[in-house]
Amino acid sequence: MVILSVHTDRKIVRAIDEVRRGNFFLSPEVSGYLVERIAGSHSESGEESGEGALTPRQREILALLCDGLSEKQIAYRLQLSCNGVHTHKHNLMKRLDIHSTAELVKFAVRMGLVPLDPG
Secondary structure, eight states, X not given: OOOOOHHHHHHHHHHHHHHXXXXXXXXXXXXXXXXXXXXXXXXXXXXXXXXXXXXXXXXXXXXXXXXXXXXXXXHHHHTOOHHHHHHHHHHHHHHHTOOSHHHHHHHHHHTTSSOOOOO
């Protein structure tokens, strides 16, 4: 047996009324979550300016990846641990919702973060 409060009953009735009229109904919790996700996706996807969504270290590592350097080579060049470079790369990929190094390179070129080398 489920016991609902009067407040919950009102929400359910309001939701049914809104949907019956052809509208959407979102609870404050759900609408707040959606606003955060939408606002966050614009800055995380690089829509601001490409570079604006990335830290300076992430841009540096991305540029070196685009130059064809391995994580180990990047670690040596930047005097970081291999694990540190891997973590930066992982966070960068997560932030941009990208799943491979090739996609990272494609993103960097598309956003003008690295120049295309014609030769």
